[in-house]
Amino acid sequence: MRIGLVSDSHGNVGDLARALEHFQAAKVDRIFFLGGLFADADAALARTKVRPSDPVAQAEGSDGFLAVFRGVLAAHAVGPDEDRERLKKKIVRVASRACPEYAAGSAPKKVMELVEGHLACLVHDKSELTRDDITNAVILLHGNSAQAAIVQIGPRVFVTPGHLRRPAPEGRPATWAVLELEPRALTLVVHGLDGRELRREKVELGGRAKMVVK
Numbered sequence: 539m540r541i542g543l544v545s546d547s548h549g550n551v552g553d554l555a556r557a558l559e560h561f562q563a564a565k566v567d568r569i570f571f572l573g574g575l576f577a578d579a580d581a582a583l584a585r586t587k588v589r590p591s592d593p594v595a596q597a598e599g600s601d602g603f604l605a606v607f608r609g610v611l612a613a614h615a616v617g618p619d620e621d622r623e624r625l626k627k628k629i630v631r632v633a634s635r636a637c638p639e640y641a642a643g644s645a646p647k648k649v650m651e652l653v654e655g656h657l658a659c660l661v662h663d664k665s666e667l668t669r670d671d672i673t674n675a676v677i678l679l680h681g682n683s684a685q686a687a688i689v690q691i692g693p694r695v696f697v698t699p700g701h702l703r704r705p706a707p708e709g710r711p712a713t714w715a716v717l718e719l720e721p722r723a724l725t726l727v728v729h730g731l732d733g734r735e736l737r738r739e740k741v742e743l744g745g746r747a748k749m750v751v752k
Contacts, residue, residue, distance in 0.1 A: 540564065540567055540716055542558075544570075545680075546572075547702040548702075549575065552585070553712060555586045558625065560733050568651075570660055570679055572631075572681035573662025574636060632660050634662035653677065654719040655721065656743075657676055658677040662680065664678065677694075678696045684707055685710055693744060695741050713728050715727060722744070725738055
């Protein structure tokens with residue numbers, strides 16, 4: 539399973555849209571937007587150049603030529619709005635304190651998701667995590683961080699993709715990330731704004747983190 543992670547755009551909708559486009563190209567299964575600002579995801583989605591579904595890929599393992607043929611017909615029947623709606627359904631997001639939705643209670647401040655059989659908790663600011671959150675979740679995904687990181691504390695793993703602020707804090711360039719999940723391991727792949735892979739960090743669940751710098 540592959541999850542796109544992005545956070546703290548704070549109005550930088552252009553770079554957020556580029557991150558969404560990369561997530562499409564990488565064929566992630568889910569996209570977690572970890573706050574700041576909640577409405578940025580809608581604005582970025584409206585700018586995103588959506589990719590049409592691949593009918594051949596969808597037909598693998600089915601009825602061969604007839605399945606491909608039906609897929610081609612379906613692809614021609616689906617327009618950009620439908621493809622954008624499909625992308626939107628992959629996005630899970632939380633609100634930060636800076637969001638009007640946070641104060642109004644109209645958007646979730648935390649979300650629990652089951653990923654590869656592990657319970658994950660999504661939140662913008664990790665200081666808002668409660669003892670119950672940390673006890674129940676194995677993977678804790680958060681924003682409000684100057685740089686991307688994956689940190690293991692006992693059986694728990696804390697993950698953040700960094701930020702998309704403009705201007706970026708000195709010495710802390712903007713990043714987003716893809717989290718690759720296996721049944722017993724997580725790999726955080728960190729990307730720069732140009733989509734270039736910057737580094738990988740792997741954690742074996744129940745083990746120690748390992749970093750490979752590229």
